[in-house]
Amino acid sequence: MPKYLPLISIFVLLGFLSAQAPVAGQALVPYTLQLDSKQLEQQGLNLAQDAVQLVRFQQYELALPRAELATQLAPKAFQTWFILGSLYVQTKELDQGITALERAKSLDPKESGIYFTLGSARFQKAEYSKAVAELEAGLKIKPNVPEALFDLGNAYYMLKAYPKAIAQYEKAVAQEKKFWPAINNIGLVKYEQGDIRGALDKWQAAIAIDDEAAEPQLAAAVAMYAQGEQEKAIALGEAALRIDSRYADLDFLKENLWGERLLTETQKFLANPKIQASIAQSQASPTQVESAPR
Template identity: 50%
Template sequence: MYKRIALLFTILLLNSGIAKRPAIAYLVPHLPNLDDRQLEREGNDLLGESIQLAQLQQFDLAITRAKLATQLIPKNPDAWSVLGGLYLADNKTDLSIAALQKAKALEPKESAIWFRLGNAYFQKKDYSKAIESLQSGLAIKPNVPGALFDLGNAYLMSGKKTDAIATYEKAYAQDKKFWYPLNNIGLIKYEAGDINEAIRLWKLSVAAATDSNGAEPKLALAVATYQKGDKEQGLKLGEAAIKLDNRYGNITFLKENLWGDRLITDTQAFLELPRMKAALAQGRSTQAEEKSPR
């Protein structure tokens, strides 16, 4: 499980101290000559609008407003941090890093900036800088479960599996409802051949999951259960996982979520089984119906 950037981005924006505004002007406003207090007020208004637009997934409009805000209040770290977060959510990694570096220079003791920067470097696959940035943020604000989870992911992608497990365990210790670290420890254990431990961790993850994200540990558990010989239970779990979220039938998507080679190989074979093919076809059909105009 890695792809939670949009969720993390929204949480960080809402914690950034920028007041939300009740109205959105969909055209970029023309601004007359303004004094410093008016510039600050207009800049903060634009940031509030950009946050609302981001929550509506309207990133182009949100970025336009955030960029204008950085011109009005260029010494405000929130403006650069919001812009960097928007670029990150819109998969514009280099632009995100550039904006976040400016935010960091203005406010080096703001942990949220370091956490976003760590996510940006992770997305760029610069895992050493991701680790460095996340560690810097955690030095300012320790024991943040999401940041610890992200650090564990960076360790995992750097091949530092022992560090990854220790960091995931620390993340889970902060919030026992935050099951994602357990899921990823399961991924590591499966690759190491400890299928029983992976199954135990994925069962805990499935029990804790309350939304469609639970499809990931459920599918992993399905594959492992099938491999252990309980084929009927494995197929039932697999069908339920695909019904929750059929994206997990896409091998590329699984790789993006840090599934290792051994689990990928076993999952490919599992998804070729007739019942799983039928479940995937049904999932695609349901998705198409939901997208079709009424």
């Protein structure tokens, strides 16, 4: 389950680019190539559209040079810088992504998606206070975006501002009732606060929404195991690892924002011989990779 925004913003730009960029006039003097600034800008926007289409098929290596050229042809169009910056963030070139996104923001400071993507980049750089500032700025422009609220909750969580984190997750769920990742993360926060029962309730609610989501199943299993419900916990944990064996990796769990208290209990749970056998079996077969609903 991703813990920061996926590359959703540039997909929205497909329609935006089509609507905002009229085709330049096609009349040419015979035998003379005329490329004025409007035509160059149009070509840049067309290349940006091509880049977005390639991203749909995860062809980032092909998309990136098109996006880079687009910024050269249309340097005053925020869309080209927005797309380039988003691509850099998607490919983990975070500093370059932030530079391009800041350029986009200077060209159009009222585009919420730029702030949301900057927030994602700052979060990935562990600059959580800066992530909060960017995400809050974006939400002032366009409130009630579930993914942005989720990201903001994550940033507050990493700052250990637990009440604020829960508040943002709850806002995300209010906008999208089946947004189980936000419900799951409320459970993560509650567990770190020592509210085991509250955490279990949230993880069970997440499972009720998506019974193929491995994360809340394993988290619930760990909590029940720590509370002495070993038989039930082992069965649930085995089911979770059959869905996605990556959750047997403590580093992977940490990347997914599992806190110290939960990781400590998870280490004990994973050491159980039955769980060890289940891990070996799961890793011997192909992993089903879960995806969060969007």
